[in-house]
Amino acid sequence: MAQNNMVRILDGNTFVVCEDTGDIEATPTEPTGLFANDTRFLSTWVLTVNGERLNPLSYDDLQYYEARFFLVPGAATHYTDAKLSVIRERAVGGSFREDLTILNHDEQPVELEIRIDAAADFADLFEVKDEILNKKGEFYTNVEPDRLRLGYRRGRFNRETVITSSAAARFDARGFAYSVRLEPNERWSTRIEVHTPIVGPGGRHVPMGVRVHGTGQLALQQDLREWIARAPKVNCEWETLGRTYQRSLVDLAALRFGPLSVAGAIPAAGLPWFMTMFGRDSILTCLQALPFAPELSRTTLRVLATLQGSRFDDFREEDPGRILHEMRYGESAAFEEQPHSPYYGSVDATPLFVVLLDEYERWTGDAALVRELERESRAALRWIDDHADLVGNGYIWYERRNTDTGLENQCWKDSWDSISYRDGRLPGFPRATCEVQGYAYDAKVRAARLAREFWGDPAYADQLEREAADLKERFNREWWVEDGEYYAIGLDAEGRQVDTLSSNIGHLLWSGIVDTDRAAKVAEHLVGPRLFSGWGVRTLAEGEVRYNPIGYHNGTIWPFDNSFIAWGLRRYGFAEEAAQIADGIIAASGYFDGRLPEAFGGYHRDLTKFPVEYPTACSPQAWSTGAPLLLIRTMLGIEPHEGHLAVDPRLPVGVGRIEVLDIPGRWGRVDAFARGRLKMEHHPD
Template sequence: MSATELQPFLHDARLSLATPSFCAARPDGRIAEGADGFYHGDRRVLSRLEVGAPGVPNAPVATADGADGHTAFVTVLRGLAESTADPATTLERRRELHPGRLVERYTVRNAGARTARLRLEVRAESDFAAMDTVKAGRTGAPAVPEAEPDGLRWSLGPLTAVLTLTPAPDHLDPATGTLRYDLELAPGQSWQAALECTADHRDGDLFPAAHATPWTEPRITGRDHALARWTARSHQDLRGLLLTDPLRPADTFFAAGAPWFLTLFGRDSLWAARMLLPLGTDLAAGTLRTLARRQGRAVDPASEEQPGKILHEVRRAEQHLDTGSHLPPSYYGTADATPLWLVLLHDAWRWGLPADQVEELLPNAEAALDWLERYADADGDGFLEYVDSTCRGLSNQRWKDSSDGIRFRDGRIAEAPIALSEVQAYAHEAAVRTADLLEAFGRPGAAHWRRWARDLRQRFRDRFWTEDADGRYPVVALDRDKRPVDSIASNLGHLLGTGLLDETESALVAGRLTAPGMDSGFGLRTLDAATAGFNPLGYHTGSVWPHDTAVAVHGLARAGLHDAAAPLAAGLVRAAAAFDHRLPELFGGYPRDRYARPVPYPASCRPQAWAAASAVLVLQALLGLEADAPNRRLRVRDRLPAGYESLRIDGLTVAGLPIEVETDHTGAVRMRAPEGFDVTAVR
């Protein structure tokens, strides 16, 4: 890989989001390099958008993020109209992002004592680069614009971009994409203009934007708290990640994250919807139905589609990744999305998804169960495995999907077929929970799937547990030769609360997760720090993923291990505060006692759906909140850990009805449940 083909860094980029569009820019607002651009539907519409006065030094002095894709940038135009050392002339750039439309409003102000004379230039370019091209560190060929009376137009096949300025520019040079104004501002005078760039695809959007939020807004009040600010910012970011299914526009789901994954991802969309269940079931229903419509119907080796299988991701065109992989537009290479779909259906039912909507999806659930039994265990050993049968797809087909994501303690990379520990846990939970659904709705098969889960649990206990100097623990996976992949990794956290482990085993896992090698102080490392090959900036080999830690926190809480869950939850709250409460996809796994703030992973998505939704899952875990709407029952902890006293929590719901929670000055919990619900308080 050459120096010009490195994945662009994003840690200092300013991202504005309005799916299926987003904008990435320099801290001063310029769209100028790397992954910068105005994007729509996985294509870069503008690869350059710079505003300034030639020959006049720019000094950025302020940036402010507003709600829903609004950002403001202020730059001093140094030397203009200055009579003292004080700055006199400023350029304010206010950006608004809407689906398919970028708006910028420019204001030049002269607060000096002299007249400011300047030529203001707007320079714009478009390369229509596909997302996989940008992610690989390449650019598209610049498109040649056509001149419009008040701007420029670019076209490439079905794609069109139109940029207009109001008032019309004084000069326009389509060859260089430059639009100019000649300005003369007296002392105290200001000047304004507005730019608008619209993007259009002849065939429409692959997944259009949503116009309403299908969940309630969570609110934490009573005293200033970092969890409240993380929750509020996450709510805002999640609204920006919302997409709809064009086959049924009422159904909404989350795009995985910006910039790289702004589309439907099976596991990401499922996990994020599951995390938001305490805020309502409409999002979960939309996610389940959107994926059910695309559930596998046939055996297609090229896309890895199989009957009953839930897909991995959907794009408009084939992706050519820098790893050499070629993923078809609809790609099914995932081992975990199918059991996660089943678990979400069950959990949504428990949180109050109406019975008719659950029943509508039961044939899809039965097809998914059939996939677990007929296709997921390719070699018949009783475990679910994955392998890239195409030699062109993803070598690791679970959330740690990088090629080096599964490795032994000595650093060797495991070879597929791989039976992953958490995939067995998801499958066990899916079988047990779906058996409950089948039984509740009078459908056959519940006894069979409970036996299937019981047998899987025993096989897991026999084959996946090993021992080192610190005692027993479950290994990450079995490799192609059925050897235990003996590293200690965050995968352990995904086993908790699934029913795969007993009480003693859960306690052993908790001890591993909270040890210094795993707990960075800002969340769980993906790989223990003592493992050969550990890299604190490794994508899946030492970094911290917020959703990964949140899943472990929730699993610990479900297992009754609240003392182990509390410090991990506190680490995520601290990390969120350090990132202005917008947690990224991942960050560095450096220890907190070495760096007071988490170290960014430079190419991380931000926002990322499951990182943002983790705020709600952590809140649910701290509360120990569990719902059984069909039987009109709720469970909650009687007391929260230190640091969460004197809070009021609104916006939680069950079966569409509000739940109100308060903690007093001692942390004791008071819940006001909907009428007819019984509440059990637990320690």
């Protein structure tokens, strides 16, 4: 069952959030309804039979894009054998379809008045999220003999909800109805379709996505079968891991969408707030999924390159060479009431773009894409040196230029209070965070390889390697907190250390910027009692002033964060510690039916016995969906090496045998096998 009895079905950036009856009754500030491209196209969708609401018996999540609801008349508190059954079967896929079936179990015929109340407030997703609905355009309703058209118009921004029915319906301004007589044991059904086109010039409808009926739904089914068939097969004795892997594959399929005119798909960030393109989230998800779905990386790199910054724009915080943070398609973006058209306010997406390009080539051998994106990669590297160093000391800094709606913190921990000193104070701006410097180091090291092997520029490669070495030396000298023996989460504008202990230090291991003689101490902190809860590594260490086990970035556990920390630990040879983190995160997934949320509580495992849900976490979320994939890679020690796939497994204690079959890459398809030690240590399976 979905959390809070809400049912979620989605396909790309089209999704429905409804009650367990299938009804939608959205307030202006609730993320329920039918959404597409950041606009709510249905805010009311309520079924009644003879004026009576229906009671849910059960619902089935058939696939990520469809669900079935079983209902009867009458309230649950006085349920008797029902004489009617009502089945609502629903699917999304660019549009919305509902098959409504009613069965008469009575020995007598029945006369039924069936009605669906329908309305659309065309709320922008930002209006829903910010709990402010302030529509400045005009609404209109066109009742036609064979359809109901609900519309909203503001200048050239025009959206419509078009409702049709296969059975003859009486349409009115508030919905539509049927008068039906059912004989004993007879059934009645109709197919209702809701289309959500953009209305172009001259009233022309521009459809958004594949229609779900007929061959469109068959295409979705076939696409999912092919997606799963292409992915490696994971067979294991650890049942939780097997279930979580399958759930991750399906959720990742659900989050795919195809922006612009680029062939292929990229992962949307997460439901409900982030069903769109995010530079950082998409890149990190692609890195996680490389051994399982490398095609996502190719499309993501091309799309981000197409939208790479080319000018200076303070409103969008755009610079030449900068990779976007977020792209939106709703009313507020269209009228520049917020800057996401696109918005460039992140400092990590740009170096990570180069990191992904190199890692993608290492896996796939796709030299053509590396050459195709040389100009964009060089521009990203120039941004690091020419535009990101706001202080002039060789680090990447951030300070928002859009002071009205821009992000204050432009690292992955982007909530307002996520970067703090030990005493709880917040530093001023500009700020620099440690993991971003690691990304910049990694980007230069990787770009040096690309320049030498593919771009025919050994002099540039030498330059990048010198710059990377200098950055590493300065970083290890200036960011190391001597009295705690860890790296500061940040620096303030005066060069003082922002000296809290945080999960960010694990990303430094992943990037390779940590001096070898300090890596053991970093690993010790990551699996020590202040950071590691038993379920995973907390975002902020217990004992820090701002620590809160259910604070968004100040003590919760983020599965994506942990997957990269585990990868970093493996890089420096700490296989046991990486396996410990993998064990905790995968074990936690079993309590979420295999679907890891965006974040969960940082309470210690011995205290709660189960992971505590974070109330507003996105689910599914792309980089949480990708976390089990990267953890599988980490546990098996799967890495591309000199054109081949190297395997060096180290499994958590007691998980038994794991095999990953048909791992795709430049080597073709190969298999990897591992067996864990037999001793059992607090493992749920």
